[in-house]
Amino acid sequence: MISKKTKYAINALVYLAKQGEQKPIRISDISISQNIPQKFLEAILLDLKKAGILASKKGKGGGYYMLMAPKDVNLAEVMRLFDGAIAFLPCVTYNYYERCEECIDEETCGIRDVFYEVRNKTVELLKQANLEEIISREGNLKNFS
Amino acid sequence: MISKKTKYAINALVYLAKQGEQKPIRISDISISQNIPQKFLEAILLDLKKAGILASKKGKGGGYYMLMAPKDVNLAEVMRLFDGAIAFLPCVTYNYYERCEECIDEETCGIRDVFYEVRNKTVELLKQANLEEIISREGNLKNFS
DNA sequence: AATTAGTCTATTGAAGCTATAGACTAATAA
């Protein structure tokens, strides 16, 4: 499960990406419309700014706005930013590699092999899911089971 | 990331599945060979027994052994048993459905649509990964990136 | 100069994960 922080971040990003013209949007506006605790949101937006995804403007008329193009911001990036590794095991991550303490031979571990495949497929799908894609998918009705 | 509990469970299951003949294996044997704290392992094995995957025998010569056939035990089942839902969002789970508080219209949520696809692919791969499959995969060398 | 709005530091409460301790129960073998 992704954290609330990540979920809030995605919601805020989609919201900002939908504001066609890049006028700064106040934190309080995002907070209210997306139902995110304001102080919590402030920290999230700061992180997104540090990551180069958003930019901000201070003073009257200030707020946050997209710096990167919506099509260049994907869910893999956002999830890594807030929740760290996407994979199920530390030994199959791109950027957060860590050896399993109890593992005897990583190179021949069947469990690792499975989770490696899962990670690859997951990251592939999450990279395709950029903000533009997400917005365009709204309204795709699906059957759940 | 999966919990240590799940990881321990998988390791214990693979270990038991490898013991061809179904003689009971002592908890302490599994604990030592798989490097799992014994008391913690006891709780895990009990859960696996309650789930019908393992069975146990008390007294001298007792221990745990596979009840289900290794090819009928897959990682999706084990992960759900210990960590709950596999999906990234509560609104795209099979058995743990929960609505996102801040969501306005679930049926048209582009984020949900993405994570729904990810879940489907993930569960599909995890279901294929049964104990027999995992054991047979040992030794598949892979290139990581 | 006043106002507005973002920035930073610290802290708190709740929850979940990991691990441990100890008492209890049941089955086996001698």
Add this chain to the structure above:
DNA sequence: TTATTAGTCTATAGCTTCAATAGACTAATT
């Protein structure tokens, strides 16, 4: 039948992380 072995159950403790809040501070705009 008795000693021993080994699984079962309950409780709890430490730690970490997540989520949220508070308040003081800083900078830009009009």
